Amino acid sequence: xxxxxxxxxxxxxxxxxxxxxxxxxxxxxxxxxxxxxxxxxxxxxxxxxxxxxxxxxxxxxxxxxxxxxxxxxxxxxxxxxxxxxxxxxxxxxxxxxxxxxxxxxxxxxxxxxxxxxxxxxxxxxxxxxxxxxxxxxxxxxxxxxxxxxxxxxxxxxxxxxxxxxxxxxxxxxxxxxxxxxxxxxxxxxxxxxxxxxxxxxxxxxxxxxxxxxxxxxxxxxxxxxxxxxxxxxxxxxxxxxxxxxxxxxxxxxxxxxxxxx
Ligand SMILES: Nc1ncnc2c1ncn2[C@@H]1O[C@H](COP(=O)(O)OP(=O)(O)OP(=O)(O)O)[C@@H](O)[C@H]1O
Ligand SMILES: [Mg+2]
Numbered sequence: 518x519x520x521x522x523x524x525x526x527x528x529x530x531x532x533x534x535x536x537x538x539x540x541x542x543x544x545x546x547x548x549x550x551x552x553x554x555x556x557x558x559x560x561x562x563x564x565x566x567x568x569x570x571x572x573x574x575x576x577x578x579x580x581x582x583x584x585x586x587x588x589x590x591x592x593x594x595x596x597x598x599x600x601x602x603x604x605x606x607x608x609x610x611x612x613x614x615x616x617x618x619x620x621x622x623x624x625x626x627x628x629x630x631x632x633x634x635x636x637x638x639x640x641x642x643x644x645x646x647x648x649x650x651x652x653x654x655x656x657x658x659x660x661x662x663x664x665x666x667x668x669x670x671x672x673x674x675x676x677x678x679x680x681x682x683x684x685x686x687x688x689x690x691x692x693x694x695x696x697x698x699x700x701x702x703x704x705x706x707x708x709x710x711x712x713x714x715x716x717x718x719x720x721x722x723x724x725x726x727x728x729x730x731x732x733x734x735x736x737x738x739x740x741x742x743x744x745x746x747x748x749x750x751x752x753x754x755x756x757x758x759x760x761x762x763x764x765x766x767x768x769x770x771x772x773x774x775x776x777x778x
Contacts (some may be wrong), residue, residue: 519625519635520692521650521657527641529660532559532699533732535638537751538658541759542761543596544771546753547633550589552576553601554621554650555640562602565590566601578601580620581611587628597632599610604653609638615647616761618685622653630744642671651681656692658722661713668713675719679710691719692762699725724758743775 522538523529532555539551553560554576561575568575574588576599589597610619629635637650651657657678661667673695682689694713700706714721729751735742742751760766 518652518656519629519637519653521637521647522660523637523639523647523650523657523674524643524659524661524670525643525674526662528665529641529662529667530726531640531641531660532563532734533680533735534658534660534695534697534755535560535636536563536724536735537742537755538649538758538762539634539636540637540743541755542597542634542719542763543593544743544761544774545759545765545767547596547606547759548595548631550628550632550635551592551596551598552635553599554605554637554638554646555601556600556603556606557640559703559736560598560602560638561602563739564598564600566590566598566600568602570746571577575602575604577604578610580605583773586688587624589623589628601638605645605646612644615712618648618652621646621649625628625653643677648681651678652686654686655688658695659719659724660695660697661709663700663703663709664700665705667709673715693720693722695722695758697723698728700728701725709768714732722761724754726754726758726759729754743772747772747775 522535535551538550543549574584578584579588588599591597639647639650675750696710727750729749731742731746731749731751738745742749
């Protein structure tokens with residue numbers, strides 16, 4: 518299943534969710550590919566990818582037809598990633614008109630059956646690459662911070678998803694709003710959550726991702742929350758989210774891939 522992690526609003530934990538939900542799905546024994554379509558390359562950096570030593574082909578080379586093979590790198594057995602590139606920023610100018618909306622779908626359709634889950638980390642904008650992600654995906658997760666202006670952030674997004682579903686990708690569904698950096702002690706968090714839960718057109722995940730300071734350090738350490746602190750609230754929440762999505766429970770030895778020794 519190809520899932521875009523999408524919100525036009527910045528800083529809502531799209532990248533954090535891609536890395537940690539992806540790792541959690543892998544810990545539940547699913548095969549997973551993480552894709553960075555953001556020219557900021559935060560996911561790529563968090564994974565510790567260095568083009569100088571790890572390889573010089575990224576999703577940019579794939580989308581512009583310059584790759585000899587798929588730019589897929591291994592993080593663990595069954596956990597792969599496709600790095601992003603700052604060059605993605607100007608990709609709209611480089612693609613011929615006929616490829617502009619469907620180029621990502623064209624390439625992903627060739628590898629989709631190799632994975633149980635492909636997660637796409639999207640940039641925070643209404644942009645060509647995000648339309649590509651919506652057209653290439655079966656599902657969308659919308660991370661939301663329960664803060665002021667979070668409602669405005671989704672006002673343009675939902676009509677865009679509906680429009681793409683109606684005209685270009687009928688199988689597209691929204692898996693749900695995912696509340697991130699959640700602190701149930703604050704009034705605003707509770708109010709915003711209630712407001713979104715009243716919208717019956719878009720489901721909300723039962724699992725919420727609690728605010729967790731460990732996420733300040735994980736990108737710098739090039740670790741997922743599970744390698745950094747498997748007992749943290751962040752690790753517990755992303756594993757619970759993976760269980761909710763897959764409708765499967767963790768096995769007793771679910772940590773063995775993080776601490777193989
Ligand atoms: N549950 C959490 N608790 C505390 N901090 C978090 C949590 N999730 C994410 N963060 C922090 O919030 C910041 C933004 O997260 P992230 O980069 O994942 O958002 P994003 O939506 O991908 O941002 P952008 O729109 O810039 O791509 C980061 O500093 C991250 O470490
Ligand atoms: Mg991001």
